[in-house]
Amino acid sequence: MDKRTQIFAATEQLIATRGLDKVSMHQVATQAQVAAGTIYRYFNDKEDLLRQLSMHLMMQCATHIQQGVKDEPTLKDQFERLWRNTWTMMLQRDHLLLSRDQFDALPRDDQSQTQQEREAFSDLYQVFQEGKRQKRFKPLDDEVLITLGLEPVFCLARKQVRGVITLDSYAIADAIQACWDAISLH
Amino acid sequence: MDKRTQIFAATEQLIATRGLDKVSMHQVATQAQVAAGTIYRYFNDKEDLLRQLSMHLMMQCATHIQQGVKDEPTLKDQFERLWRNTWTMMLQRDHLLLSRDQFDALPRDDQSQTQQEREAFSDLYQVFQEGKRQKRFKPLDDEVLITLGLEPVFCLARKQVRGVITLDSYAIADAIQACWDAISLH
Amino acid sequence: MDKRTQIFAATEQLIATRGLDKVSMHQVATQAQVAAGTIYRYFNDKEDLLRQLSMHLMMQCATHIQQGVKDEPTLKDQFERLWRNTWTMMLQRDHLLLSRDQFDALPRDDQSQTQQEREAFSDLYQVFQEGKRQKRFKPLDDEVLITLGLEPVFCLARKQVRGVITLDSYAIADAIQACWDAISLH
Amino acid sequence: MDKRTQIFAATEQLIATRGLDKVSMHQVATQAQVAAGTIYRYFNDKEDLLRQLSMHLMMQCATHIQQGVKDEPTLKDQFERLWRNTWTMMLQRDHLLLSRDQFDALPRDDQSQTQQEREAFSDLYQVFQEGKRQKRFKPLDDEVLITLGLEPVFCLARKQVRGVITLDSYAIADAIQACWDAISLH
DNA sequence: CATGAATGAGTGTTCATTCAT
């Protein structure tokens, strides 16, 4: 396993465990079983490490969320797939350890990063654009539509993980329907 | 103005300006026009200060969001009032300086704090419970319903502040309608 | 004894003993019997400490070199006094620990520092200007004249301290005469 | 070009550019187009590299200063040649990159090095000894005489390079005469 | 009660040196 990956894994692990601002470079080094100085062969400084990690995770996230979406036959199936993929990803803490809060707090390189993110989530954007084209979705801005349709998933999943709520499969189906109601024309 | 309040105000100001993890106790002391040691007469340590601040802000938030809700005649008006109150509060950075991200990152005392929060937001809970009682809202868990109806506001407001989107009054009306569609029975 | 002075003394001691670039802030702190962080209450950073030390020493140096010069009756006596003061100061390692090399290597704030130095050495400049006015000294630039008349003292004293040479009082008198010959008109 | 020479050249270049204490072994390796570990095949450690470089430069310096001195007809011409060679060498930063300060700060092996230096500067010593033999120079110790006659050149050249003074050819001739006056019998 | 000088463990980062390839 190469050192860069070890360092990424260790950092993610530690942020998830201890919280973003309590992670020191020495801790990362120890967790990654690497000397302190070695990190600096792969990353310019702490901020660079965190920025690159944020990018890395965003890409993983894009992969998870969009997995199999294009194979779904109908628009509603595609939306449901996006929804369920997001839900599953959020609950699988082993595969994507950071919470949304921690992720949002990572430093970002706003210039090029947002551009790359748009590209990474192009399947998702296409679903929503197609929905509007077919007059099935409300004629709102892409970002607004996506927020209405998928933002609640993240929030619900967080609450599920924290034990605030416990959704069974029926409740999940209801939640999906509710989000669909929010974005679709009646 | 008493010292405790000065310290709160200074801390909030500094977090909003500089970011949560770049605020030192000395900065807080200076901004609050108080000696460094004095902070420790009112708060056990930094974490305690932040936890109490988080509580303090949550209470202010409850006041803002629920302001005038009970005076609204209809359920829909009440919901719309909640939504617009939240939106306005989020955009008024002067009155509630922290961003949601910064707020979420504050340490919390999960035990007693969530209990107090439920009480503080009792008007809000009542609106949603009343909606379910009247069979106007879907028969979902309180937390789920609130998430579906109001979480998108926070997210949209954040994007508005960051300049990702720019909603005019028509777009806001549309967004409110979409959230209403998500939670109401058709 | 105040902390600032302790830190100055410790730094000077350590530079003299170990060499300029082998002195760490922790060593200074230990030697000064002060905590590491305390240094930063008195100096912005290491460079600031060294710059201020350089200034401090330059002032001490000015005091030593010019001591009693104005009380001497004749120009030659004044010059001899300058020369002997310099010599004595250089040999008294206890009072002024740094070597010239180490001193020269200290960081300087060229803007204001050279100005202050000129003022600190005004007695010295006056001697050389008076010498030129009386047509006893060669009509050369101040800096050149001072270099010719006094620079050899520093170099000779350094060699004396290192044991390369051993000058008795006759040899010193000869050296003074030689320097006088360099600058005076014949 | 052999590796040892490459490393010397790279080190000298870097010290001149960046300053003695800001030169790392990696920078030397990169500049010398050599792997970091390779340096340690030719030098025991950093100090050894610097010590050997100091020796190397001292030899170059001896060559520069004594160039053509023996061909001069008279004692005064020989002295003047030494003086001008030194002056020129100090101003030609391209050929001998280190400043005197940087050079003096290099580590030295006092035992054998001074012996070798005496040999390297034997032409210079001979001039001064011959001057004393002819009763043209004052009967002082070699080291003292050399200091009186040539040390001011280094100091003046340093000031010239720093822009403190600007000597034209007449001023240089005057300075040479002054140094001659310092060492010669009247 | 309030102060603020002092503390010292901890931070992110550098770099001389080693050693498996």
Next chain:
DNA sequence: CATGAATGAACACTCATTCAT
């Protein structure tokens, strides 16, 4: 012989916390 990835001790500097006044 040469390489350069890896090391880890050391560095300059910060800051939450204490305590004599």
